[in-house]
Amino acid sequence: MGRAPCCEKMGLNRGPWTAEEDSVLVAHIERHGHSNWRALPKQAGLLRCGKSCRLRWINYLRPDIKRGNFTREEEDAIINLHQLLGNRWSAIAARLPGRTDNEIKNVWHTHLKKRLSGGQTQQRATAAPKRKAKKTEAAAAVNGPTTIPVSSPEPSLSTMTVATEDYSMASSADQNTTTDCFSSEEFQIDDSFWSETLAMTVDSSDSGMESGEPHCMDSASPSSNNDDMDFWLNLFIQAGGMQNLPQI
DNA sequence: AAATAGTCCAACCGCGGCGGC
DNA sequence: GGCCGCCGCGGTTGGACTATT
Known part of the structure; x- marks a missing residue:
């Protein structure tokens, strides 16, 4: 179906996130929310695809993430x-x-x-x-x-x-x-x-x-x-x- | 101290579902 | 009703790290 390609790979960063990217993403989401993941990286000035941003936020940057070993x-x-x-x-x-x-x-x-x-x-x-x-x-x-x-x-x-x-x-x-x-x-x-x-x-x-x-x-x-x-x-x-x- | 094996986890990939046009 | 775009999900993988030899 009309599935969007994962991301336009041209010119976009991949792999581990830098602290700088993290802070940019967090700051942007705090300010504007994340209503549109696809547009977010562009708005935030990140060279990442929306998917990657979403994943990073959900799995790592979200403020309510509980870290540490599982009990x-x-x-x-x-x-x-x-x-x-x-x-x-x-x-x-x-x-x-x-x-x-x-x-x-x-x-x-x-x-x-x-x-x-x-x-x-x-x-x-x-x-x-x-x-x-x-x-x-x-x-x-x-x-x-x-x-x-x-x-x-x-x-x-x-x-x-x-x-x-x-x-x-x-x-x-x-x-x-x-x-x-x-x-x-x-x-x-x-x-x-x-x-x-x-x-x-x-x-x-x-x-x-x-x-x-x-x-x-x-x-x-x-x-x-x-x-x-x-x-x-x-x-x-x-x-x-x-x-x-x-x-x- | 170095090499190897094993473990862990962040991130990527691709698919399916849903909603808008 | 069909197409398109986006989001969310689950599976998988690559690399970092630790433990063992």
Whole structure:
């Protein structure tokens, strides 16, 4: 179909982004938003294609990105969500605040898949970060003032903080809900977060908002994409949920 | 100290879906 | 109804980095 070519390769930069490019992109998005990715690089004066800019922003420069190792809870959540959703990384990422689909995909392929197939006891979640520090620091340097203090160097589940706006979820019709959820400067997530996160995919739609509290991660908010997913999630849960799933 | 193997992750590529014309 | 353009997604890869020999 009329798919646009990836980018006109003539004269456009490729490969790793420089700190300068990063700051230009961040500054431009902060000022003008990103309503049109294709036009953005031109407007910002970047020699990149729109796709590349979008990817860079979503996976790296977004202020609400949570850096650092995945916790055991997060990994478990990914495993569970993957059982439910399959390789729909973006859907999984939408339920893990601060994590990108790319990151989740990487973790899945490098750790979780092995863990599941090998049945080996996973050690990464508790292991000290070996390599990430450098790149993370670099990223922090790049992000500079645009970065909301997302997490401590070694983010713990109990003190995880996320940005005021959740870009991944605020992009659609559930923006109001999102705003409500992230209305404070810092959003504390306690240890029950992950179990609740998973539970919410069920509760919020089959029983409505019984708690009377808006759910930050509410996948059942009237977002078009999630409606279908929640329907299937509900169906799945009603059919017996995870317990009936064979172990991978 | 150097070479090699293994791991991790940022970025690219190509496809499908959606909306506008 | 069909074409076109854009966006978002998932798969893949190349290079940087660390661990081991």
